[in-house]
Each structure stands twice: as structure tokens, then as C-alpha cells.
Amino acid sequence: MWFWILLILWSLVPVWRQYRIHSQRIRAIRQMERKRGTRVITLIHRQETISFLGIPLRNYISIEDSEQILRAIRLTPDSMPIDLVVHTPGGLVLASEQIAHALGRHPSKVTVFVPHYAMSGGTMIALSAAEIVIDENAVLGPVDPQLGRYPAASLLEVVAQKPVEHVKDETLVLVDMARKALRQVEAFLTELLESKMEMAEAKDLARALSSGLWTHDYPITVEKLKDLRLPIKVGLPREVYALMELYPQPSQRRPSVQYISTPYDGDGDTNRRSHRD
Template structure:
């Protein structure tokens, strides 16, 4: 009898914990909205332990994400600014482009907050904003298309370095798809940057970000973002950091990083 009661409680504890942390997240979002007078939308992908079995789940930008973000934008008046807290390794191009397209068409100001990183599709979403606000050590990433495990630009490079009679038909097909994928991304990025800067500067940014100039996981620092000519500001509101604390990584048997969780002011 007591065994089943304890087992029942043990299975419900993670559910209660998840409900409580979700409540705290909503409260933190609402505080930031009241402070800034905006609609705050979070797109945060962390590895979290959700099930009662303790299985960690890692997330990426998905179609479900784009559906939810688009719904939040539809619920926002055209005159209300939107703040996006973005923390993601990237994801589906379709979903990223849908989110970026919707943000680009929002009439009021759109601000992207990047506390740690917004890679690949996350960078594409950031380019749709009127202003990108980053932590001093946060990074963006290139948006060059990937075909499976290979960069599209590298597949094209193979066809330019070897005679055609030495290249497999499958590789030639991939190269054709790669050219189309790069062209599609370039055209979409130019659409996002249209009207935000001179056409020559926009074309140069698009070329660097989408053509394989860097590897796909290359970290683009705030200094480099500024050099590219994108509208960037360094320094996040403290409420953004507080909200990120409510998206913890799952605890393991031994923590890999430990420190005294308080701010030091130079005194003992």
C-alpha cells in the first residue's frame, strides 16, 4: 500500500515541478512585457528533462515552433512592439523562414535578444528584426544551406574541381540542389534586409552569411556583427538573464560546471 502511494507521489513530482517552472516563466515574461511595453515571445531550445523517466530532450526550430510564434504575432496589435528572446542552435529552414517573414511584416518595432547563441535558422530570424541586442559574449552563425551532413557550398566546390566524367550522377544532382538552395536563401535574406541598409551592403552580408565563407558552426561575435553593418546593441536587460535561469539544463550525477551562484562586488 505505502509502496504504491510513494510510487504515485514520485511520478507526480516531475509534473508538479514542470508546472511550477512554467508558471514562473510566464510571470517573468509578463514582468518584462510590463517594463518594456511589448509582446515578449521566447524561442528557447535547451536540453531539458521533461518525462518522469528523466530522459533529456534536445529541441530545434520546428514547424510547431513556427505555428506558435505566428499565432503570437497574430494576437499582437500592429502598433505593439515585439521582443523575441532567441536561444537556439537552428532548425528547419521552412520554420525559420516563416518566423522571419512574419516578424519582417510586423509594423511595430521588432527586437531580438540573444543571451547566448542564435545559430543558423536563429540568425535568419535575427535578420528580420529592427534591432539585435546581444550579450557581450553571445554569437550568431552563418546561414549557408546544409544538405544532410554536407554544406551546399562544398558540394558545389567538388564539381568545380573535378572533371564531370569523374563525378557521380548523385553528386551532380546534389550540386544542382545546392545551387538552388543557396540561391533561395540569398533571395530570402535580401528580402529581409531590403530597406534596412544600402543594397550593396545587404548583398555583401548575404554573400558572407550564405555562401560558405565560414563553416556552418562559426561563431559570429557582436564585433563582427557590427562590422557587417547589422543593427546591433550590446547589453541585455537583467530580466532576460533571469528568464534564462528558468530554462535549466538537466542535472546529472556530477555537475560539469560549478560556482557560487551570487554576484561578487569585490568584498569578502
């Protein structure tokens, strides 16, 4: 009997932990909303442990995400600004474009906070904001479309370097789709950027981000973003970092990163502080 009681309790511990951290996240979001007078939405994709079996799931921008964010926007008064915290490797182009389009249509100011990275579709969403606030070490990424395993730009290179008669019909179909995808993404990015800069600059930046100039996982740093003339603000509110702490990675047998999680004063006297803490 005790065995079954312990088994039930053991299986309920992860459920209780998930409920507890969910409550902490809601409180942190509400505190940030009260301080900034905004609607706070998070788009944070981490590999979290779910169920009592501890199965990790890697997330990305999905249609479910776009449905939830669009609903949050509909529930926000036109007079209320929106703050969106983005931490994502990217995801579906359709979902990313829906989110970006809806944010761009919101009458009040939209601010996107990037604490670590917003790649691919995450970058597209960030470009829809009136203001991008980014950590000094955070990065955005290229928005070049991918067709399955292949970058669209690389598919065009195939027919550019190889006689068409030596290219399979299936590859030619992919090339046609790639050409359309590149044109569509570039046009969409230009539309997002034209309100932030001159039309010529918007077209140049849209082409640079979508044309396959870099690999899809290329990190575009703050310095590079400034060179590209993308209007960004460096330095996040402390509330954003506190919120990110509530989205931890799953625990492992041996942590890959360890440090004493207290700020140091820079006077070299760390032993006294560590002992006191």
C-alpha cells in the same frame, strides 16, 4: 501499499516541477511585457528533462515553433511592439523563413534579444528584427544551407575540383539542389537586410552569411558583427537573463560547471558575502 503510494508520488514530482517552472516563466514574461509595453515571445531551445524517466530531448527550430510564433504574432495588435528572446542552434529553413517573414511584416517595432547564441536559422530570425540586442559575449552564426550531412557550398566545390564524368548522378542532383538553396537563402537574406542598410551592403552581407565562407558552426562575435556593419546593440535587460534562468539544463550526477551564484563587488572580500548569503 506504501510502495505504490511512494511510486505514484515519485512519478508525479517531475510533473509538479514542470508545472511550477512553467508558472514562473509565465510570470517572468508578463513582468517583462508590463515593463516594456510589448508582446514577449521566447524561442529557447534547451535540453530539458521530461517525464518521470528523465529523458532529455534536444530541440531545434521546427514547424511547430513557426506555427506557435505566427499565432502569437496574429494575437498581437499592429500597434504593439514584439520582443523575441532567441536561444537556439538553428533548425529547419522553412520554419525559420516563416518566422522571419512574419516578424518582418509586423507593423510595430520588433526586437530580438540574444543572450547566448542564435545560430543558423536563429540568425535568420534575428536579421528580420528592427533591432538586435545581444550580450557582449553572445554570437550569431552563418546561414549557409545544409543538404542532409553536407554543406551546400561544399557540394559545389566537388564539381568545381573534380571532372563531372567522375561524379555520381546522385551527387550531381545534390549539387543542383545546393546551387538553388544557396541562391534562395541569399535572396531571402538580402530582402531582410535591405531595410537596414544600403542595397550593396545588404547583398554583400547576405552573400557572406550564406555562401559557406565559414563553417556552419562558426561563431560570429559582436566584434565581427560590427565589422560586417550589422546594426546591433550590446547589452541586455536584466529581465532577459532572469527569464533564461527559468530554462535550466537537466540536472546531472556531477555538474560540469559550478560557481557561487552571487555578484561580487570587486573589492576582494568574497568570504563575508558568501557567509552572509
